[in-house]
Amino acid sequence: MLEIYKKLPRTNCGKCGVPTCMAFALKVQSAQLRIDACPYVTKENRELDTPKPAVTMEDNYDRVSSELEAEAKRTNFKEAAIATGGHFATGKDGEMIKLTMLNKPYEMRKEGLFENDAYCSDSWSKIIIYDYIRRKGNKPFTGNWVTLGYFPHTASHVKAFQRSAEEKVAAAFNNKMNGLKTRCKELGGRETQGKMKQTISANLTSYPGYPYICASGMRMKSLRPVASFF
Incomplete structure (x- = not known):
């Protein structure tokens, strides 16, 4: 909102139909008004009226899984497979860790996590497995529920x-x-x-x-x- 406000004349002239420029900026930010409703806004600043896509929880999960994926890829696969109880293997796709989660088989490759030979698209599964691999399951258990x-x-x-x-x-x-x-x-x-x-x-x-x-x-x-x- 403040960035929009800086692009306005800040004279509180009211010609946009809103009493103050600050209130007008708030309405633009919340998509209640277009910025070109202000007669004094410059052509260059009208691009501010282009709405930005809202960030969803799934966007956040995707971001976290991408960050963890980068860390998991740098992990020593052989060491991680031994530490996590997975199976280390090499093939045409290079090194990989084979493991199962709730009876579903997965492969951690240098390209990321794969399920049924296709890149896994489920952010929750990726976050859980990437985090497990990068930590190598090395946190001791307390024995308590x-x-x-x-x-x-x-x-x-x-x-x-x-x-x-x-x-x-x-x-x-x-x-x-x-x-x-x-x-x-x-x-x-x-x-x-x-x-x-x-x-x-x-x-x-x-x-x-x-x-x-x-x-x-x-x-x-x-x-x-x-x-x-x-």
């Missing part, structure tokens, strides 16, 4: 996780306990007794060398899945 919000810098992600994961699982399996059990088994999960109050508790292996994800449900007559890590 903790929720997502326990980890540093995750407060802003808890609601996104609930919206993108928990709520979708709840909508799909509410009052369908057998369906939830079946889906957990399809993902390689096994029923277990958790330390939290739940009707269903299943351990799901995310990828080699990584601890389990615990999914539990049916609290207070409504499905409320909880993903926890240790």
Whole structure:
């Protein structure tokens, strides 16, 4: 808004229909008015009226995955494969790390992450696997169950996780306990007794060398899945 304001005469003449130039700049910034509604704006400054695309959460995920991809590509693949429990291989595409996440096979190549021999387009999967590879799974486990919000810098992600994961699982399996059990088994999960109050508790292996994800449900007559890590 201030950049737009600097391009205006700043005389508060009111000929644009707005009392002040500052208020006019705000309306231009919020796309309520065009900048050429000011009779004194120069031709060169009318380009400010071209709206810039809004930054979405998916844009942010893409940015983070691109940054992590650059780091993961610089990793020693052989060392990372050993540290993470993946399989190191070489082929026509060069060095690669083969691993599975929730029973889905992936290949980390120098060109990035591939799924079924095609470049992976899912930002969430890329962020998780790139971060795992670049860290080489070297953070020691505490042995305690903790929720997502326990980890540093995750407060802003808890609601996104609930919206993108928990709520979708709840909508799909509410009052369908057998369906939830079946889906957990399809993902390689096994029923277990958790330390939290739940009707269903299943351990799901995310990828080699990584601890389990615990999914539990049916609290207070409504499905409320909880993903926890240790």
